[in-house]
Amino acid sequence: MSLKEQITEDMKAAMRAKDSAKLGTIRLLTAAMKQKEVDERIELTDAHVLAIIDKMIKQRKDSITQFEAGGRQDLADQEKAELAVLSGYMPAGLSDAEIQAEVQAAIAAAGAAGPQDMGKVMAILKPKLAGRADMTAVSGLVKAALAKG
Template structure:
C-alpha cells in the first residue's frame, strides 16, 4: 500500500474513532496532496507525498518556535500535536554516521573535487535521503567535506 492510500485509510479510521485532532491533521495532508495534484496535473507517488509532509513538518516547527516566542502556548500545543501526527508518516531517520557515510560515497561517486561540485553531490543524495535526513545537515556535511578536499 502506498503512502497516499495509507493516509486515506488513516483518515477513515480517525473518522470512525472520532479522533478530531488526528482527523484534522490528516485532512491538512490530503488537502496539500490534492492541491499539488491539481496544480501540477500529476498523480502523486510516495516521493511527492513525503516532500509535502516534510514541508508541513518544517512549517510546524517554525510555527511552534514563533508561538512560544509570542507566549501563545495554546497554539504551540496544537502545532506540536499536528507535528507528532505528521511525523508518523515519515520514514525512520538516519543517524549522523549513516548520513556521513552516504555523503562520503556520493562525493566519491560524483568525483567532486571542491565546493563548486556541491550541486553534483546534492543531486545524488537528495533522492536517497529525502525524508530520512535534514537536508540542511546534509548540505553542511557536504560543504565541510568538500572544503577539506
C-alpha cells in the first residue's frame, strides 16, 4: 500500500472513530497533497508525500517555538498533537553512524574532491535520506567531510 493510500485509510478510520484532532491533521495533509498534484499536474509518489510531510513537520516545529515564546501554550499543544500525527507517517530515522556511512559513500560515488562538489554529493544523498534524516545536519556533515578531504 502506498503512503498516499495509507493516509486515505487513516482518514476513514479517524472519521469512524470520531477522532477530530487526528482527522483535522490528516485533512490538512491531504489538502497539501492535492494542491501539489494540481499545481504540478503529477501523480504523487511516496517520495513526494514524504517531502510534503517533512515540510509540514518543520512548520509545526517552528509554530511550537513561536507559540511557546508568546506564552500561548494552548496553541503550542495543538501543534504538538498535529506534529505527533504527521511524525507517524515518517520512516524510522537513521542513526548517526548510518548517516555518516551514507555521506562517505556518496562522496566516493561522486568523486568529490572539495567543497565545490557539495551539490553533486547532496544530489546523491537527498533521495536516499529524505524523511529519514535531518537534511540540514546531513549538509553540515558533507561540508565538514569535504573541507577535510
